Amino acid sequence: MDNGAAARDQPPSEPSASPVVNEFTIQIATVNGSGSQTANLVLLRSIFQMGVPVSGKNMFPSNIAGLPTWYTIRASARGYISRKKEIDILVAMDPETAREDVLTLPPGALVIYDEPLRLSELRSDVTFVPVPFDRLVAPVCPEARLRRLVRNLIYDGILARLLDIDMGEMETALVRQLGRKAKATELNLAALKVGWEFAGQGLPPQRAFRVERMDRTADMMLVEGNAAAAMGALMAGCTVLAWYPITPSSSLCETLIRYLRKYRRAPDGACTFAAVQAEDEIAALGMVLGAAWAGARAMTATSGPGISLMSEFVGLGYYAEIPAVIVDVQRVGPSTGLPTRTAQGDILSTALLSHGDTKHPLLLPGSVGECYSMTMDAFDLAERLQTPVFVMMDLDLGMNTWMSDPFPYPETPIDRGKVLDEARLRQLGAGWGRYADVEGDGIAYRTIPADGLPPTFTRGSGHNARGQYSERADDYAENVDRLARKFDGARHFMPAPDVDVRPGATIGIVAYGTSHFPVCESRDQLREEYGVETSYLRLKAFPFHDALTAFVDAHDHVYVVDQNRDAQMAALMRLDLPGDRVAKLRSIRHYSGLPIDARSITDALLRREGQGPLAEPDGPASAPSARREQ
Amino acid sequence: METTNRLGLVMASYRGGKSTLCAGCGHNAISERVIEACFEMGIDATHVIKLSGIGCSSKSPAYFLSGSHGFNSVHGRMPSVATGALLANHRLQAIGISGDGDTGAIGIGQFVHLMRRNLPMIYIVEDNGCYGLTKGQFSPTADLGSTLKSGVVNDLAPIDLCAMAIELGASFVARSFSGDKRQLLQLLKAGLAHRGTVLIDVFSPCVTFNDHRGSTRSYEYVRDHEEPLHELNFVPFFEDITVEQEPGAVREVDLHDGSKVFLKSVAADYDPTDKLAAMRLLTDTARRGEYPTGLLYVEPDKVDFCTQLNLVDEPLATLPLERVRPPKSALDEIMESLR
Known part of the structure; x- marks a missing residue:
């Protein structure tokens, strides 16, 4: 069965053609701040609940209200969850983009649009469904100020009827989405039904696209990469989180804080974690390094502009050999760039971040499952390598909704790397030095304050194997050669491709x-x-x-x-x-x-x-x- | 027989490496006072962390308490490193050493937020009004009209770090002079007994680049313009000493750990718990070109940052896995909410 190929080769422009089942893309074009996200997620979730592989991508502006936003839902029986350029079904709600959105559709597409936009003259090779949203929403939503939000559910109801999406699943998804907000649930359910009924009265039946039940999503969940990474950090035993708000990484930290507050308290309510919103990304990483130096598992999350600011401290972490977990949810640069759009634009600069000879381990999650597992693993790697480790996500992974199998609970204890204890110190005797390579892998034993072992003086200036200040040529070269050896060795225990x-x-x-x-x-x-x-x-x-x-x-x-x-x-x-x-x-x-x-x-x-x-x-x-x- | 403290340790055990700063540098005197204060207070050096940024001042943690962990971080960023370290282990006694450039210029942002958080640590600014390590450029605390050795005149008004600290929320703010051994020692001991941010701005002349006529941070100038607010007597909680008090003339401040500070006003009565009075004093004396020294402001009961975060008693750094990794049921619960 190859619905994907069929959809491409034979655009379903003829009403008589058999419908394309579970292989299409819906795009909802709205203005941001109009409350469409609930309706979009309900639509996504209801298809998911019907067992059909689905993915959702939000293309939104760096703005709070009033600019164009597109939400794209791709259903794919074959399980393709990346973006598809061609849009099969358009819901046009934004006057600003509606005409252009219609003109870019392939022939055979279906357009549901807000009636006053009068789009139907634009093309003859797509199917238009004008919908009087304002007239439909008024009776079910007496409060005029809420209508703008509630009317979005009408297009869900229409799509449910036109695409054969189970209304029961829609209602389940809506209740789930709105949770305990009883009034909102009631209003939105009413709007959903209005759409459903409207589509059943006099609209010509649409036969091009259909949703049919499958069993491809059983036991799966819908999760954003940022939440997945937060779960990974939670399970890794992260104790210190320092962060500064920035799109698209903020929700990672906010989600983690929510989890920490819920799952990381002593019986008396005291916290087994510290989460601090820092004054900037520089301070955020400074706190992470200070915490890790003092023995905590610490992390921060940021995006490109924050990575640039952290450059100085990353060099310190590299040279003084302090663990740190830094999640970079990449967005489009340079400079402020396109803050709400996705890119893999920080790879090279992050791999070599900071002045002098520096190289940093990068983890490259390719799924929400790996956002979870790699963020967790990053803590072990950072401590094993005693260096900042970067988890290179991107906005698409971090902020969009992805299907995933459940994440496995970690079965192994955490690895804190080479932390000196009394027994090891006795074995090493005079051979121990904070930066002495006693095992030939370039990784030295560290101590942490108040552990009762010999104190060390950590510095970003030149130092010898004993951690003493040194500007000697041989000390410098030996030290940075050891760092290169350490980095080279890392390739054997970083995840294999x-x-x-x-x-x-x-x-x-x-x-x-x-x-x-x-x-x-x-x-x-x-x-x-x-x-x-x-x-x-x-x-x-x-x-x-x-x-x-x-x-x-x-x-x-x-x-x-x-x-x-x-x-x-x-x-x-x-x-x-x-x-x-x-x-x-x-x-x-x-x-x-x-x-x-x-x-x-x-x-x-x-x-x-x-x-x-x-x-x-x-x-x-x-x-x-x-x-x-x- | 050599004197020992309540831990049975001698003063020498609180010393550090040999200073590489210039002979006569005020910073060396401050290191000496830190050594004496820690000795006299019977501080366990293994539970002290010494932190600094970059500059001459920031080298000094290497010159005291060799039994403590030290961290010479990056320029102006000691506050964030100290914050992280104390989050990891809030039982540590942190002593941060910074300079007027490290704090007042490149590090002013982090300074501001450390003060605002009332992070429980001692933050010493070794304030010489210039950048010593780069050969004497003006720093942001240089007074208006003071001159460089080359004759260049400073035409910007200084940042008053103490006024900022008080305004921002630090709960123990003092100014002192590296040449005033007694006062500085009393302040440091009181600082060790306080829980919250202890900001001590210590005028500490740079003998090489800022000790000339025309400088307002020279030994001579500071000595001439220093105006101690009070005679300070610190009595630690572990000593049972009664201080003779003339009623009305001595103020008593009770610190967090039960220690007391007795303040005998030198001129006008000064109440260091009155924030507005402190700000007025700093404004008025700045206008007159005087350097009031002593305990400018103290708020002994102000909640410190680590307490505010409601951390468990044990250091976060050493919590066992079972206390930091939630059970499988937690993961299952989160995932169930995403189905």
Whole structure:
């Protein structure tokens, strides 16, 4: 069964064509601050509850109210959960964008729109459903000031009828979404029903798209990456959180604080954690380093601008060898950039953050499950390596809603790394020094204040193996060489990449983070539509595992997928790969502020390979949405 | 026989490494007073952390309490590092050493927020009005009209770190002079007995770059313009000493740990618990070009940051896994809410 391919090859513009089942994208275009998020999540959740794989992406402005916002829901029987460029069903509520949104639709699309917008003249190859939202909402919502919020549920009701979404599931989702807010639930349920009834009275039946029950979401949950990372930090035993509000990482810290307050209190109510909103990101990381130096498991979360500010302290953490967990939920830079849009734009600068010779371990979660597990693992790695470790999420992963299997409860104790105790000190005797490499792995034993063991003096200035101030050339070189050795050794216990080598494939794809899902879909496209078989390596960490070298060796061309302009991961690979392998690397880059999609990868790869729709690199499929694609 | 303190330790055990600062630097005198204060108070050095930023001042933690952990961090950022360390282990006694540039310029933001939080630590500013380690440029506490060695005149009014600290919420604010051994020692001991932010702005002349005629931080100038507010007598909780009191002339301040400070006013009666009086004093004396020294402001019962956070008694740093990793039921409950 290949609904995905069917949807692409035969746009369902003919009413007589059999409906596309569970394989479409709905886009809701509203203004932000209009309260549409409830309706959007109810729609997403009701499809999910019907067992259909689904994903939701919010494209919102850096603003509180009044600017255009798009929420996109993709249902995919095949389980594709990355962004799809083509919109099949549009709900047009925003006068500002409605016309352009309609003009960019592929033929055969369905448009539900606010009647006064009068869109139906725009095209003849899409189906229009005008809806008098204001007239419908008035009777069910006597309070005029609430109508703006409540009327959103009307489009849910209409879509339920038109797409065969179970109204019971809609109601369940709504009750779940609004929880104990009885009045809001009542009003919204009424609006939902009004939409349902409206769509049942005199609207021509819509046969292009349908939702049918499946069993692909049993036992799964819907979760944002930021919440998943917060759960990871909670389970890692994080005791100190210091942070500064910034989109898109704020909700990670806020969610973690909520969990900490609930699950990390002594019977008398005292806290086994400290959460501090710092005065800026510099102070946030200073607190993390101070806490970790004094023995706590400490973390912060931020985004690109915060990473830039933390540069100074990251160098200190690296050189003085203090653990720290830093989650970077990447957004579009440079500078303020597009604060509410997604990118993988901090890879290179973060890997080498701060002045002097510095290198930092990066973890590269590619799913909400890995936001959970890698944030948890980051604490162990940071303590094992005694250095700041970065978890490189992005806005798409952090703030959007993703399906996931349940997260496993950690079965192993935490690893605090080489913390000196009396027994080890006795063994080492005079050999111990704060920065003495007694085991040859570049990692020394640390002590923490008040542990009763020899005190140390920590400094960001030059020091010798004993931790004493030193400007000697040999002390300096030995120290930074040891740091390089430590970093190099890290590649063996950072998470290994996922590798899928296909027999006979001469093309390899390397990707990381949220590019994973579109790469999977693109590989299917390449195989099924063009007969091109590819191998795939998904990076999970920097420094790179040896498997990456082997993968590059095994393929003629290796395409590195980056969601940034400068092919940052490819650049990092050029720095790190041994020998003359860089000639094999080719780059696929995407940097529009929107998540990368499969078709863009497929087209770019084929173009470079001299295959596929080369004559029209900006062919009909991608041209209509060029406005937002660049 | 050498004198020992209540822990049975001699003064020498509170010393640190040999100072590499200039001979005669005020900072060395301050290190000496820290050593004496910790000795006399019977402080357990293994439970002290010494923190600093960058600059001549920030080198000094290496010169006292070699039995304590030290952290010479980055320029102007000692406050955040100290904050984190105390969150990890709120039982530690933190002594932070900063300078007027480290605090008043690059670190003013973190200084402000540390004061605002009333973080329980001693924060000493070794205030010489200049950047010593980069050869004598003006710092933000340099007085209007004071001159560099080269003759350059400072044309900006100074930041008064004590006034800021009082305004912002620090609960123990004092000014002293590195040359006033007795007063500084009493203040440091009282500071060790206080729970909350202890900000001591110590005028500490730079003998190399700011001890000339025209400087308002030279030994001579500070000695001439220092106006002690009171004679300070600190009585620690573990000593049973009665201080002869003339009724009305001596104020008693009861500190957190049961220690007491007796303040005998030198000129006009001064009440260091009156915030407005403290601000008025600093404003008036600044206008007159005087340096009032002593305990400017104290609020013994103000809740400190760690108490406010309602932390468990044990240090967070050493809580066992079972106290910091919630049970599986917690994870299941969270996930159930996401289904």
